[in-house]
Amino acid sequence: MPVDHLRGGIDLGGTKIEAIVVDGDHKLLGQARRATPTSGGPQAVANEIAGAIGDAAKLASVDVNRLSGIGIGTPGAVDAQAGTVTSAKNLPGCEGVVPLAELVQSATGVGVRLGNDVGVALDAEARLGAGRDLASFVGVFWGTGIGGGVILHGKRWLGRGAAGELGHMVVKMDGAICPCGRRGCVEAYAGRRALEARARKEHAEGRKTKLFKAMEKKGLERMTSSVWAHALEHDDELAHELIDRAVDALATGIASTVNLLDVEGVVIGGGLGTRLGDEYAQRIRDAMRPHLFVPEREPVVRVAELGDLSGALGASLLVLDRTH
Amino acid sequence: MPVDHLRGGIDLGGTKIEAIVVDGDHKLLGQARRATPTSGGPQAVANEIAGAIGDAAKLASVDVNRLSGIGIGTPGAVDAQAGTVTSAKNLPGCEGVVPLAELVQSATGVGVRLGNDVGVALDAEARLGAGRDLASFVGVFWGTGIGGGVILHGKRWLGRGAAGELGHMVVKMDGAICPCGRRGCVEAYAGRRALEARARKEHAEGRKTKLFKAMEKKGLERMTSSVWAHALEHDDELAHELIDRAVDALATGIASTVNLLDVEGVVIGGGLGTRLGDEYAQRIRDAMRPHLFVPEREPVVRVAELGDLSGALGASLLVLDRTH
Numbered sequence: 001m002p003v004d005h006l007r008g009g010i011d012l013g014g015t016k017i018e019a020i021v022v023d024g025d026h027k028l029l030g031q032a033r034r035a036t037p038t039s040g041g042p043q044a045v046a047n048e049i050a051g052a053i054g055d056a057a058k059l060a061s062v063d064v065n066r067l068s069g070i071g072i073g074t075p076g077a078v079d080a081q082a083g084t085v086t087s088a089k090n091l092p093g094c095e096g097v098v099p100l101a102e103l104v105q106s107a108t109g110v111g112v113r114l115g116n117d118v119g120v121a122l123d124a125e126a127r128l129g130a131g132r133d134l135a136s137f138v139g140v141f142w143g144t145g146i147g148g149g150v151i152l153h154g155k156r157w158l159g160r161g162a163a164g165e166l167g168h169m170v171v172k173m174d175g176a177i178c179p180c181g182r183r184g185c186v187e188a189y190a191g192r193r194a195l196e197a198r199a200r201k202e203h204a205e206g207r208k209t210k211l212f213k214a215m216e217k218k219g220l221e222r223m224t225s226s227v228w229a230h231a232l233e234h235d236d237e238l239a240h241e242l243i244d245r246a247v248d249a250l251a252t253g254i255a256s257t258v259n260l261l262d263v264e265g266v267v268i269g270g271g272l273g274t275r276l277g278d279e280y281a282q283r284i285r286d287a288m289r290p291h292l293f294v295p296e297r298e299p300v301v302r303v304a305e306l307g308d309l310s311g312a313l314g315a316s317l318l319v320l321d322r323t324h
Numbered sequence: 325m326p327v328d329h330l331r332g333g334i335d336l337g338g339t340k341i342e343a344i345v346v347d348g349d350h351k352l353l354g355q356a357r358r359a360t361p362t363s364g365g366p367q368a369v370a371n372e373i374a375g376a377i378g379d380a381a382k383l384a385s386v387d388v389n390r391l392s393g394i395g396i397g398t399p400g401a402v403d404a405q406a407g408t409v410t411s412a413k414n415l416p417g418c419e420g421v422v423p424l425a426e427l428v429q430s431a432t433g434v435g436v437r438l439g440n441d442v443g444v445a446l447d448a449e450a451r452l453g454a455g456r457d458l459a460s461f462v463g464v465f466w467g468t469g470i471g472g473g474v475i476l477h478g479k480r481w482l483g484r485g486a487a488g489e490l491g492h493m494v495v496k497m498d499g500a501i502c503p504c505g506r507r508g509c510v511e512a513y514a515g516r517r518a519l520e521a522r523a524r525k526e527h528a529e530g531r532k533t534k535l536f537k538a539m540e541k542k543g544l545e546r547m548t549s550s551v552w553a554h555a556l557e558h559d560d561e562l563a564h565e566l567i568d569r570a571v572d573a574l575a576t577g578i579a580s581t582v583n584l585l586d587v588e589g590v591v592i593g594g595g596l597g598t599r600l601g602d603e604y605a606q607r608i609r610d611a612m613r614p615h616l617f618v619p620e621r622e623p624v625v626r627v628a629e630l631g632d633l634s635g636a637l638g639a640s641l642l643v644l645d646r647t648h
Binding site: 136148150152157158159160161162163164165166168169170171172173175180182183184248249252253255256257259260261262263264290291293294297 | 460472474476481482483484485486487488489490492493494495496497499504506507508572573576577579580581583584585586587588614615617618621
């Protein structure tokens with residue numbers, strides 16, 4: 001592959017669009033970020049994506065039309081063949097089937113490939129990050145929800161297209177209600193959305209906590225990863241209690257996966273996973289141990305290495321990979 | 325493959341040795357069964373295996389030394405390369421590392437390959453049975469314990485050698501104690517051993533049940549699959565309650581597996597699975613539904629087709645497969 005084989009990568013999120021330009025060695029040449037438009041629907045989103053990749057290209061001192069392709073990691077259900085995305089609920093005004101590849105291709109003049117946001121981030125960790133020396137591992141994105149996936153023989157296992165829902169493995173029959181509407185899922189105990197709902201409920205019932213003060217201090221309306229990290233650092237009892245419960249649920253779901261698939265490792269990413277870092281990754285490892293069927297050969301547990309860039313880097317890999 | 329390409333298959337169990345001879349089309353030419361020796365250790369076991377395959381060959385009207393090989397499915401941890409098995413706790417006097425392949429080879433004069441008993445039974449269902457048209461499925465052996473495995477791209481996924489422990493996926497954090505010593509595993513609710521222990525406990529506490537009368541009538545000391553089937557058919561309340569709980573736990577573990585791997589199907593075998601048949605397979609399917617992340621595309625759920633012969637047939641496949 002020539003070093004001038006330049007690619008674009010887009011991590012399309014509900015609040016921001018992260019754009020990068022990389023070379024054939026996956027070296028970052030330019031990086032830009034724009035806010036995801038809250039009105040204007042798919043065309044507005046495509047225009048902002050084109051603008052963001054234009055910014056990144058400019059910072060890389062290259063012309064957008066020199067890119068060999070642009071990969072986009074998006075929420076929702078992707079049909080890579082058709083270049084469409086559906087059920088991208090986090091994207092304002094993007095209900096129904098959105099021909100995102102075509103829209104961005106028209107706006108940039110460059111070929112576009114789509115992939116699922118969590119999936120491509122996992123691909124990036126597998127190829128360039130914490131999983132690059134592991135032939136098999138389970139990836140867990142501990143964020144607003146719990147995303148995941150399994151890498152087998154170095155490749156993401158897709159099943160019939162919907163594999164990887166580690167967050168919706170059931171760790172407690174008849175357990176807590178999950179944001180997905182089902183009961184007892186890992187995400188019901190560990191997802192940031194579920195954690196915040198539980199914290200608000202306990203607070204409304206009179207429980208003391210520093211979570212709300214931390215949120216206000218940061219000028220936030222949501223309990224972001226940094227709000228949780230702040231409360232944990234300041235020995236907030238409720239934060240510790242809820243995060244411990246999250247660690248237990250994650251560890252249980254991951255251990256079940258390990259018992260089923262006997263993978264070599266576990267890579268933990270996502271907003272909370274990255275923010276809480278190695279200390280909590282090792283807590284998850286410790287909490288897995290009582291559930292492991294072969295405890296004397298436990299998998300390695302690591303924090304994802306590519307951080308915020310995993311989504312955009314993984315998206316840029318779509319350009320290389322004909323199977324996506 | 326010539327039709328005279330004859331193979332031997334052995335299903336080595338704690339109570340019996342099932343031996344078959346098949347031709348190149350997997351057609352059963354001879355079948356014999358002997359009791360597993362309760363004394364004499366590995367050499368006695370090897371001698372009885374040789375005797376059983378000799379009986380099966382005689383019934384097939386062929387000479388044992390015409391077999392191109394003998395495959396053995398055994399409990400315990402198999403090192404296929406070394407031809408050894410360890411931790412075969414169900415086999416009397418076979419503690420430690422047993423060079424089973426060599427012992428049987430010496431006793432028969434025919435090359436021997438070893439595989440895990442549950443694993444080879446699953447291979448048989450994948451190649452010749454209920455999974456033969458499925459590119460990916462999860463196999464569940466509902467018996468004394470809960471065995472399992474996943475078939476991906478038509479092949480059993482082995483992980484680092486210990487994959488497939490669906491029975492030890494955790495469906496209830498802090499749940500019931502499992503025969504494996506851990507808590508909340510599928511097997512703690514669904515395995516025949518756990519079911520019997522629970523029934524005995526409830527009976528000792530004064531609960532009425534027909535399970536014990538059914539057992540005595542059949543002259544048995546254990547609650548076999550037929551005892552449970554009998555009690556269910558006679559509307560025994562405790563039997564229904566415990567089997568319903570087993571169905572829920574199995575369905576939860578299987579649904580978690582489907583959410584993780586998005587496989588095409590589920591094949592349910594094992595003593596209880598086969599005995600309770602399609603009615604209960606469909607109950608498991610129904611109980612899975614509330615947990616499925618993509619309920620509109622649920623996997624097919626089927627009973628294993630090869631019944632008691634799956635182990636011996638799968639073992640005979642080891643002779644063909646260089647990867648085992």
